[in-house]
Amino acid sequence: MIDEKVADSSTAPGGQRPPGARRIQDAVIRFAGNSQDGIQAIGGFLARLAGRTDKDVMTYMTIPATISGGPSIYQVRLGTGEVLSAGDDVDILVTFYQHSYNDHISTLRDGGILIYDSDNVQPDPNQKRYRAIGVPITGQTVEAIGGTAKDKGKNMFVLGLIARMFDLDVPKLETMLQAYYKGKGEDVIRNVIGAFNAGYGYDIGKVTDTFEFVVPSTRVTRKQVVMDGNQAIAYGALAAGIRFGAGYPITPWSSIMEILRAELPKYGGIFMQAEDELAAIAMACGASYSGYLSLTGTSGPGLSLKTEALGWAVMAEMPIVIIDVQRGGPSTGLPTSVEQSDLNIACFGGHGDSPRIVLAPSSVEDCFYITLEAAKLAREYSSPVIILSDQALATRFEAWEMPDLAKLTQDISPDFSARGPNYKPYENAADGIAHHAPPGTPMVDGKYPVVTGLEHDEAGHPASRPANHVMMVAKRRRKLQVLAGRLPKAETYGPAEGNVLLVGWGSSHGPIREAVDKARAAGESVSSLNIRYIQPLQPGIGEIFEGFNHVFVAEINDEGLYGYGQLAALLRARYCTDKIRGINKTDGLPFKVREILNGMNEKLKQSAEPALVSA
Amino acid sequence: MIAEAKDLQAKEIKLTDRPKYTKKDLVADHPTWCPGCGDFSVLSIYFKMMEKLQLPHEKITSIAGIGCSSRFPYFVNAYGVHFLHGRAAPFATGVSMMRPDLHVFVFGGDGDAFSIGGNHLNHASRKNVKMTYVIMDNFVYGLTKKQTSPTSPLGFKSKTDPGGAVDQPINPMKQLIASGATFIARTHSHLPNHVMEMMEKAMAHDGFSVIECLSECTEFYPGAFDAANPRKGGAFNLVPADHSVTDEIAAYKLAMTPFPGYFGVFYQEQRPTKNALEAKLIADSKARAENASPTELLQKTFARLS
Ligand SMILES: Cc1ncc(C[n+]2csc(CCOP(=O)(O)OP(=O)(O)O)c2C)c(N)n1
Ligand code: SF4
Ligand SMILES: [Mg+2]
Numbered sequence: 001m002i003d004e005k006v007a008d009s010s011t012a013p014g015g016q017r018p019p020g021a022r023r024i025q026d027a028v029i030r031f032a033g034n035s036q037d038g039i040q041a042i043g044g045f046l047a048r049l050a051g052r053t054d055k056d057v058m059t060y061m062t063i064p065a066t067i068s069g070g071p072s073i074y075q076v077r078l079g080t081g082e083v084l085s086a087g088d089d090v091d092i093l094v095t096f097y098q099h100s101y102n103d104h105i106s107t108l109r110d111g112g113i114l115i116y117d118s119d120n121v122q123p124d125p126n127q128k129r130y131r132a133i134g135v136p137i138t139g140q141t142v143e144a145i146g147g148t149a150k151d152k153g154k155n156m157f158v159l160g161l162i163a164r165m166f167d168l169d170v171p172k173l174e175t176m177l178q179a180y181y182k183g184k185g186e187d188v189i190r191n192v193i194g195a196f197n198a199g200y201g202y203d204i205g206k207v208t209d210t211f212e213f214v215v216p217s218t219r220v221t222r223k224q225v226v227m228d229g230n231q232a233i234a235y236g237a238l239a240a241g242i243r244f245g246a247g248y249p250i251t252p253w254s255s256i257m258e259i260l261r262a263e264l265p266k267y268g269g270i271f272m273q274a275e276d277e278l279a280a281i282a283m284a285c286g287a288s289y290s291g292y293l294s295l296t297g298t299s300g301p302g303l304s305l306k307t308e309a310l311g312w313a314v315m316a317e318m319p320i321v322i323i324d325v326q327r328g329g330p331s332t333g334l335p336t337s338v339e340q341s342d343l344n345i346a347c348f349g350g351h352g353d354s355p356r357i358v359l360a361p362s363s364v365e366d367c368f369y370i371t372l373e374a375a376k377l378a379r380e381y382s383s384p385v386i387i388l389s390d391q392a393l394a395t396r397f398e399a400w401e402m403p404d405l406a407k408l409t410q411d412i413s414p415d416f417s418a419r420g421p422n423y424k425p426y427e428n429a430a431d432g433i434a435h436h437a438p439p440g441t442p443m444v445d446g447k448y449p450v451v452t453g454l455e456h457d458e459a460g461h462p463a464s465r466p467a468n469h470v471m472m473v474a475k476r477r478r479k480l481q482v483l484a485g486r487l488p489k490a491e492t493y494g495p496a497e498g499n500v501l502l503v504g505w506g507s508s509h510g511p512i513r514e515a516v517d518k519a520r521a522a523g524e525s526v527s528s529l530n531i532r533y534i535q536p537l538q539p540g541i542g543e544i545f546e547g548f549n550h551v552f553v554a555e556i557n558d559e560g561l562y563g564y565g566q567l568a569a570l571l572r573a574r575y576c577t578d579k580i581r582g583i584n585k586t587d588g589l590p591f592k593v594r595e596i597l598n599g600m601n602e603k604l605k606q607s608a609e610p611a612l613v614s615a
Numbered sequence: 616m617i618a619e620a621k622d623l624q625a626k627e628i629k630l631t632d633r634p635k636y637t638k639k640d641l642v643a644d645h646p647t648w649c650p651g652c653g654d655f656s657v658l659s660i661y662f663k664m665m666e667k668l669q670l671p672h673e674k675i676t677s678i679a680g681i682g683c684s685s686r687f688p689y690f691v692n693a694y695g696v697h698f699l700h701g702r703a704a705p706f707a708t709g710v711s712m713m714r715p716d717l718h719v720f721v722f723g724g725d726g727d728a729f730s731i732g733g734n735h736l737n738h739a740s741r742k743n744v745k746m747t748y749v750i751m752d753n754f755v756y757g758l759t760k761k762q763t764s765p766t767s768p769l770g771f772k773s774k775t776d777p778g779g780a781v782d783q784p785i786n787p788m789k790q791l792i793a794s795g796a797t798f799i800a801r802t803h804s805h806l807p808n809h810v811m812e813m814m815e816k817a818m819a820h821d822g823f824s825v826i827e828c829l830s831e832c833t834e835f836y837p838g839a840f841d842a843a844n845p846r847k848g849g850a851f852n853l854v855p856a857d858h859s860v861t862d863e864i865a866a867y868k869l870a871m872t873p874f875p876g877y878f879g880v881f882y883q884e885q886r887p888t889k890n891a892l893e894a895k896l897i898a899d900s901k902a903r904a905e906n907a908s909p910t911e912l913l914q915k916t917f918a919r920l921s
Contacts, residue, residue: 241909243713
């Protein structure tokens with residue numbers, strides 16, 4: 001994002017500005033080619049390097065491969081400050097083919113840089129909008145490593161080009177390449193390094209000829225870790241002490257189960273690949289019943305299948321963590337696109353009154369911490385907890401501050417100490433929380449419990465008396481109301497009062513905050529609120545709404561039959577204010593900052609108010 | 616996990632100093648089954664077996680789906696679970712995998728096992744998850760009051776097939792052999808001694824043991840198994856003494872004998888259990904990771920990603 005306002009309030013390193021260079025805080029680089037070109041690998045190495053380096057270029061974010069429908073693209077945002085989104089417009093576009101050029105040139109901002117493979121691409125010779133740099137990427141790669149360069153080597157050549165251009169830490173990068181390709185044999189490593197060096201040797205000038213990076217005073221310099229959202233959830237589960245998981249493969253959830261399948265045995269745990277999602281959640285319920293908090297996960301269609309057993313877990317009050325990495329729906333839908341359209345099924349899916357906890361992480365870092373929190377809440381409230389991640393979080397890399405693992409790692413072994421007499425797992429206590437005894441626990445009065453999906457009395461015994469059902473339905477609801485009262489008070493980003501409040505959840509949080517920054521920099525009264533606790537909602541939200549003239553809920557789902565997206569509808573039902581309106585979209589892509597600002601202005605127009613900052 | 620389970624087993628030994636329990640201690644709710652229902656007999660044999668084995672009381676775990684037969688856990692004063700229709704096997708899998716100190720029993724009906732839970736049964740079988748699954752087969756849906764079940768014979772008149780069942784029924788034994796279960800037996804609740812013998816053998820088997828127990832629904836399919844009941848003039852044919860239980864083809868041949876067929880152990884093999892395979896995976900992985908603690912493991916991973 002080129003943001004003169006932000007840039008001007010900071011100091012440039014050395015205080016000197018190259019003539020003609022534009023001051024930026026970060027650069028968005030998009031690689032466009034075909035999937036076999038290994039474009040993801042370029043992005044992956046840049047991402048990892050960024051987390052490891054002390055240089056200015058250290059924060060970044062990637063966006064998923066399918067973002068613009070081209071055969072394959074990868075976008076990296078490298079910068080010096082906090083990066084909140086993948087960036088609306090591209091500063092540097094690298095195109096491998098004519099079709100990549102044709103498809104993506106419009107995303108390149110005015111004054112940006114086009115790097116194209118001059119062996120394959122013919123750019124418009126008359127344009128003056130950007131700087132075009134032709135590099136015979138194919139020819140140079142063939143020259144460096146032989147072969148046809150059809151499907152390998154070009155990515156490493158480009159990585160070398162970028163490393164030179166951005167003055168990246170080459171020794172570190174080389175170490176990473178060596179480590180990554182170690183298992184693939186000497187020949188492969190030789191070719192990788194050969195292509196990389198050839199690219200590095202091909203001087204196309206420094207990025208600083210065009211852009212000057214500014215270092216904001218708030219810059220973080222603590223040690224960082226780099227991973228995608230699915231990794232963060234998987235490692236969060238391991239840190240949380242979860243030692244049993246079960247799942248069935250489905251994009252984009254699969255990599256969580258792949259990591260857990262490889263990692264759990266080292267921790268003394270087990271991950272089962274089940275025959276389907278119904279079995280996966282059943283296994284997880286069984287393992288939780290046996291005393292070990294368990295996890296299952298899936299995406300869209302799999303969550304539909306899990307709802308029957310989810311209802312059992314609500315009724316039996318069995319703690320269990322359920323991950324849903326949302327993708328476009330309904331049905332098989334858009335398997336590799338992002339959508340935030342599972343909020344309703346997460347909160348309300350299944351038959352009967354079945355309250356459960358639903359959380360939504362807003363960043364890769366939050367994916368880690370929210371999984372720890374989900375495990376804690378599941379146990380403390382003896383309840384299923386759903387984590388609503390999404391495809392955008394699952395597939396993007398972020399650098400975030402190294403967590404204090406020694407402090408965070410939990411050991412949650414079962415409690416087999418004797419219980420009773422008159423053991424009542426479902427006692428109708430003020431907090432409504434059930435307390436289970438896993439099998440193996442001696443009962444001092446010799447009376448052993450059955451856990452059931454039938455309505456039951458305080459001892460867990462099936463009971464269909466009307467008064468009992470009234471009491472138990474209320475008890476299961478009440479415990480989440482108790483939790484709501486204990487949650488931290490909601491806080492806005494920006495002042496707690498003003499004209500417009502932008503509300504969002506999950507992966508939209510980043511672009512929403514960026515929209516707030518942009519609007520405020522232009523002098524407008526805009527704040528935002530991220531809903532991390534989808535169910536139950538935190539205290540203080542109603543009061544915050546009172547302090548604003550307009551509340552716009554930006555979410556990647558349809559506006560629905562009555563004009564409101566899924567979170568907006570929930571908030572309207574809860575807070576009964578017609579201030580709440582929606583900014584919705586269903587294109588399967590993450591929000592652009594511009595889309596949020598445009599959406600906001602449109603809604604304001606509808607209410608006959610002057611538009612705020614132009615997007 | 617597995618290491619902790621060993622601790623549990625150690626504790627268990629001390630617990631056997633306790634006075635022996637009797638059938639009286641194992642009885643919970645009075646069964647809600649209809650008078651004469653075949654399921655009574657399975658329950659009383661379960662009590663008898665537990666009384667004989669004296670498993671620590673709190674280690675007895677029975678898990679069920681939904682159906683008349685699946686109400687079993689309520690009638691046993693022990694740990695029990697009444698889960699979902701058809702999904703007792705994967706639930707029991709979760710319990711069995713995490714708790715090698717428990718012997719997990721699953722009870723359910725033919726609809727539960729072969730219709731809604733058919734695929735789960737196949738996969739628990741092939742994975743050889745350690746548990747004992749008793750399918751109380753009455754050839755009908757009892758709880759929902761007489762609909763056709765996957766084992767209802769052709770021509771059986773039910774509420775969903777008033778003109779008689781037309782769909783080819785499942786052959787439970789063939790299905791179980793094909794599924795890869797490592798202990799497969801067939802019995803008849805009218806012959807308690809035989810049921811007891813099969814249950815004891817099943818329980819002694821290290822792996823997924825499954826029994827099809829013909830269990831008459833006196834309410835909706837009376838007389839269904841008379842042809843297999845000597846007291847009703849039927850033939851209770853034991854599996855021939857020369858049958859080799861490790862011979863899969865021979866087991867199929869027994870299974871293909873028309874009703875009432877044979878009773879006894881059709882098939883048994885020793886194959887590593889899923890439990891043992893995962894325990895080995897854990898032991899090997901831990902050794903390779905030099906028994907690092909969870910914190911150390913995570914720190915190492917995060918260092919690699921930093
Ligand atoms: C998902 C679901 N579908 C249907 C039912 C209704 N139902 C309960 S038990 C049952 C069939 C019972 O037959 P079987 O498994 O043979 O057991 P039996 O009662 O004969 O012992 C059905 C259809 C249910 N409980 N859950
Ligand atoms: S309906 Fe049939 S299966 Fe159910 S309890 Fe009665 S006799 Fe037994
Ligand atoms: Mg039946």
